[in-house]
Amino acid sequence: MTTYANGLAVDVRGLRKQYGDVTAVDGIDLEIRRGEVFGLLGPNGAGKSTTVEILQGNRDRDGGEVSVLGADPARAARAWRSKIGIVWQDESAPAELTVRETVRHFARYYPRPRDPEKVIGLVGLEAKADSRIKGLSGGQRRRLDVALGVIGDPELLLLDEPTTGFDPAARRQFWELIRTLADEGTTILLTTHYLEEAEELADRLAVVAKGRVVAEGTASALRNRFGSEAIVEWTEADGRNRRERTGTPTRTVTELTRRFDGEIPGLRISRPTLEDVYLRLTGQEDAR
Amino acid sequence: MTTTAVRTRTEASAGRLPGAWVLGLHRGALEIKQFFRQREQVVFTFAFPVVFLFLFASIFHDAVRGTGVTASQLYVPAMMASGIMSTSFQSLGISIAVERDERVLRRLRGTPMPPTAYFLGKIWLVLFTGVLETAILLLVGTTVYGVDLPSDAGKWFDFGWIFVLGLTACALLGIAISSVPKSAKSASSVVVLPFLVVQFVSGVYISVNAIPHWMLDIGALFPLKWLCQGLRGVFLPDSAKVLEQAGSWEFGRIALVLAAWCIAGLALCLLTFRWKDRREG
Numbered sequence: 001m002t003t004y005a006n007g008l009a010v011d012v013r014g015l016r017k018q019y020g021d022v023t024a025v026d027g028i029d030l031e032i033r034r035g036e037v038f039g040l041l042g043p044n045g046a047g048k049s050t051t052v053e054i055l056q057g058n059r060d061r062d063g064g065e066v067s068v069l070g071a072d073p074a075r076a077a078r079a080w081r082s083k084i085g086i087v088w089q090d091e092s093a094p095a096e097l098t099v100r101e102t103v104r105h106f107a108r109y110y111p112r113p114r115d116p117e118k119v120i121g122l123v124g125l126e127a128k129a130d131s132r133i134k135g136l137s138g139g140q141r142r143r144l145d146v147a148l149g150v151i152g153d154p155e156l157l158l159l160d161e162p163t164t165g166f167d168p169a170a171r172r173q174f175w176e177l178i179r180t181l182a183d184e185g186t187t188i189l190l191t192t193h194y195l196e197e198a199e200e201l202a203d204r205l206a207v208v209a210k211g212r213v214v215a216e217g218t219a220s221a222l223r224n225r226f227g228s229e230a231i232v233e234w235t236e237a238d239g240r241n242r243r244e245r246t247g248t249p250t251r252t253v254t255e256l257t258r259r260f261d262g263e264i265p266g267l268r269i270s271r272p273t274l275e276d277v278y279l280r281l282t283g284q285e286d287a288r
Numbered sequence: 289m290t291t292t293a294v295r296t297r298t299e300a301s302a303g304r305l306p307g308a309w310v311l312g313l314h315r316g317a318l319e320i321k322q323f324f325r326q327r328e329q330v331v332f333t334f335a336f337p338v339v340f341l342f343l344f345a346s347i348f349h350d351a352v353r354g355t356g357v358t359a360s361q362l363y364v365p366a367m368m369a370s371g372i373m374s375t376s377f378q379s380l381g382i383s384i385a386v387e388r389d390e391r392v393l394r395r396l397r398g399t400p401m402p403p404t405a406y407f408l409g410k411i412w413l414v415l416f417t418g419v420l421e422t423a424i425l426l427l428v429g430t431t432v433y434g435v436d437l438p439s440d441a442g443k444w445f446d447f448g449w450i451f452v453l454g455l456t457a458c459a460l461l462g463i464a465i466s467s468v469p470k471s472a473k474s475a476s477s478v479v480v481l482p483f484l485v486v487q488f489v490s491g492v493y494i495s496v497n498a499i500p501h502w503m504l505d506i507g508a509l510f511p512l513k514w515l516c517q518g519l520r521g522v523f524l525p526d527s528a529k530v531l532e533q534a535g536s537w538e539f540g541r542i543a544l545v546l547a548a549w550c551i552a553g554l555a556l557c558l559l560t561f562r563w564k565d566r567r568e569g
Contacts, residue, residue, distance in 0.1 A: 056398060058564070078305050082400035092390040096325040097318070108314055109401040111303030132325075152399070 008067070009034045009156050009187040010055060015064035017050050017211075024050045026211030027064070032189055034155075037182045039202030040191040043282050047211040048191040049089060052160045055189070056086050069156055082110050085154030085186075087145050089161050095134035099125050102133060103147050110152035123147045123177060139170040146174075150181060157181065159190045163197060175200050195275050209282040223274045231276075232256075235266035305400060312408025319413035333379060333417065337371035337425055344493065345433055352495070356527035359495070364429035365519035366492045371421040372451065373458045373512050376414045378483050380462030384410070385475035388466065388565050397563040407463070407557075414459045422451065435523055446539060447522045453546035454515035460553025461511070467560045486510050491517075497531045504533055511549045514542045 010032035017025040025047040032038040040048050053059040054066060057073035057080075066072060071080050093102055103120055107113035120129050123143040128136060136144065142162065149157060159178075163171045178201055182188055192198055198205045199219045206216040215222055230249040234256060235241055246252050249269055256264045272280075324330055344367075345360035352359055387393050396406060429435040438444060462479075469478040489507035491499060496517075499507075507513040520528065521537030529536055 058394065058398065078400040078402060081398070082305060084398075086395075086398040088391070088395065088398075092392055093395070094318075094322055094392060096322045101318070101321075105314065105318055106399065108306060108311060109399045111305050111400075148395070 007034060008032060009036070009069060010038075010189060011065070011067040012051075012055070013065040015051065015054065015066060016062045017047070017054065017059070018062050023211050025054075025061075028208065028211070028213055030206060030213070032187065034187050035182075035185050036203050037178070037188045037190065037201050039198035039205035040189065040208060041193070041195065041198045041205050041278065042191075042208035043193060043284060046208045046282070048208055049160055051208070052158055052189065052191055056084065056158055057081070082152055083155045085149040085152060085157040087149040087157070087159040087162050089164070093133050093141070093144060093148065096132060098130050098132055099136070099144055099147075100129040102144070103151055106148050106151050112153055113151055114153045116151065119147050119151050122150070122180065124173065138165055139167070142166070142170075143174075143177075146177065150186075154186065156187045156189070159188065161191055161193065163192070163194065171197070195278055199274060207278060207281045214281045215277075219274060222277055223272075225277060229272060231270050231272065233266065233268040233270075234264050237265075241266065308402040308404040308408065311401060311405035312412070315405050315409025316412025316416075319409045320416050323413060323417065329379075333375060334421055334424060336374060337367045337421065338428060340370070340493075341367040341425060341428060341433075352528075352531070354527075355531055356525050358434070360433040361429075361435050361524065362495055362520070362528075362531075364425065364433055364435045365523045366516055368422055368425045368429075368519050368523075369454070369490075369512060369516040370487055370492045371425055372418050372455050372515060373483065373487075375417040375421050376455050376458040377462040377465070378479055379417070380410060380414060380459055381465040381479035382475045384463060384466035385469045385479070386472040388562065389472035389475075391565075393563045410463070411456075411459065414455060418451070418455045429523070436525075438522055443522050446518070450515065450518035450522065450542065450546070453543065453550060454511060454518070457511040457546050457549035457553055458515075460550060460557055464553060464556040464560055467562050471565070486512050489513070490515075495531060496533060501533070508545075511546055514545045518542045518546075 008031055010030055012028060012030040015025050015028040015030075016023070028047065028051055030038075030040075030051075040051065042048050050059065054061045055068050055073055057068075057076045060074060066074070068076075069080065069083055071077075073080075097105070099120060100116070103116045107116045120126055123146050125140060125143055125147065128140055133141065133144065142165075146159075146162070149159070162178075163174050166174060175197070178188060178190070182201075188201075190198075190201060202219070204216070204218055205222070206213045207222070208214065215225065217225075229245055229247055231243060231245055232249050232252045233241065233243045244252060253264070253267070253269070256267075341363055345363045348359035348363070350359055351357070352362065384393075393406075397403075426435075426437075430437060438447070465479055465482070466475075469475040486507065487493060489499065489503045490510065490513035491504070491507065492512070496504060504513070517532065517537065518539065520532075521539060521542075532538070
């Protein structure tokens with residue numbers, strides 16, 4: 001396997017992309033180590049997909065330095081493409097071919113493909129191997145997408161919201177598959193707007209909002225970032241629900257006890273979940 | 289879902305990228321397989337010119353004065369030319385627009401497949417269907433409408449280069465026009481209308497001697513008129529030359545115009561071809 005000077009599979013600095021007047025990516029920095037599963041988390045329209053498309057070499061950028069497996073994706077050659085696996089956000093494959101025909105055919109494009117039969121098994125499509133693609137369910141098509149993404153035995157796998165539209169069971173199966181690939185040493189970059197997914201799979205994650213990275217680190221580090229804070233909720237005498245974020249919940253409760261002279265109506269104290277942290281970071285707090 | 293390791297490669301083996309020619313052959317086989325699995329498309333592609341030949345050749349069947357041929361016989365090379373253009377220009381124009389809209393092209397672009405292999409695959413498909421279409425029309429023309437197959441090798445040689453140049457020019461123009469429609473839904477309208485117009489001004493449906501000169505002059509700008517003329521030159525007796533605008537088959541000029549369209553079509557494809565649709569920028 002190729003090694004790069006700084007040991008990074010992906011090295012992005014100051015990435016910018018503009019669509020007309022809209023700034024989709026506004027100075028993103030990313031460092032993804034080899035063998036790591038990295039989650040790019042953020043709401044719709046945060047710039048995740050644009051970033052991934054630039055890393056794939058499928059979109060021009062307006063500014064910044066990008067190095068993916070040691071090369072600039074904007075000037076990448078066939079040899080570089082053979083080391084990258086892509087699972088697109090919305091996909092279509094030739095409907096009239098069977099799963100096996102398609103996977104076997106795509107294997108031909110690569111210098112060192114995986115065994116097509118084993119890949120079909122890996123994504124759990126053995127039973128559907130001889131079915132035409134047009135007859136597959138949404139989840140089965142998605143698994144075929146993954147099969148085509150990994151058939152070339154990529155060093156880096158780029159997955160753009162891979163589980164959107166999955167039912168919970170299919171999502172868990174998919175996670176299992178990603179873990180298998182990660183265990184084999186594949187570097188994986190995954191975008192998602194499912195917090196649970198990022199927490200399950202990613203070694204490290206970056207939260208993106210409005211085209212910028214607003215936080216980066218492991219899931220637990222992110223949670224601890226606001227971990228000393230608590231949320232105190234109660235009901236006022238006039239029936240209004242109040243909510244206060246505080247680093248000193250005991251003092252708040254003591255004050256309230258004094259004010260209400262005893263029991264505080266509707267009292268509830270909670271620590272922020274990762275979701276609270278995420279919503280706060282992405283400026284979506286009001287959504288709660 | 290299984291968790292057995294599937295990594296079979298040895299880390300040391302370098303592995304060479306497969307060549308464009310070989311991949312082009314594989315893509316060609318795949319394209320042909322896909323084409324024949326879409327039964328509707330197969331039936332319409334092949335039946336269209338045969339049905340039209342039957343209609344026109346049955347409506348107009350009298351002997352054309354001073355030419356030694358019947359109106360029915362005139363329609364045989366005309367429908368062959370039209371069939372060649374429909375299997376190349378029309379089918380590529382529509383199918384590539386659909387593949388772009390459905391993001392099949394974008395996915396291919398994300399693999400190390402060389403773009404040349406994609407185009408080679410399309411050429412194999414067009415050659416295969418074009419030969420089949422022409423053979424069917426020739427069979428109907430010789431058995432039903434009394435067209436004689438040429439007996440000398442020279443005419444067959446002419447047929448060979450007219451077929452290849454005409455098919456190539458039309459295929460390249462089909463690839464070029466596939467970039468015009470904004471979506472798969474509009475693809476057939478965008479492709480079929482110009483195809484219909486060009487067929488009228490090129491003397492496919494109406495004999496060249498009945499079309500106004502200014503229309504023929506417009507038709508002469510496109511490859512179909514020359515393809516029609518060349519096929520008449522191959523399959524009709526020399527006595528039918530009098531119908532032509534120039535009074536002769538003009539094989540030299542046909543070769544020139546068709547070759548020029550091959551070059552212009554290739555340039556147009558290289559300049560305009562898009563792997564992504566416009567929404568994706």
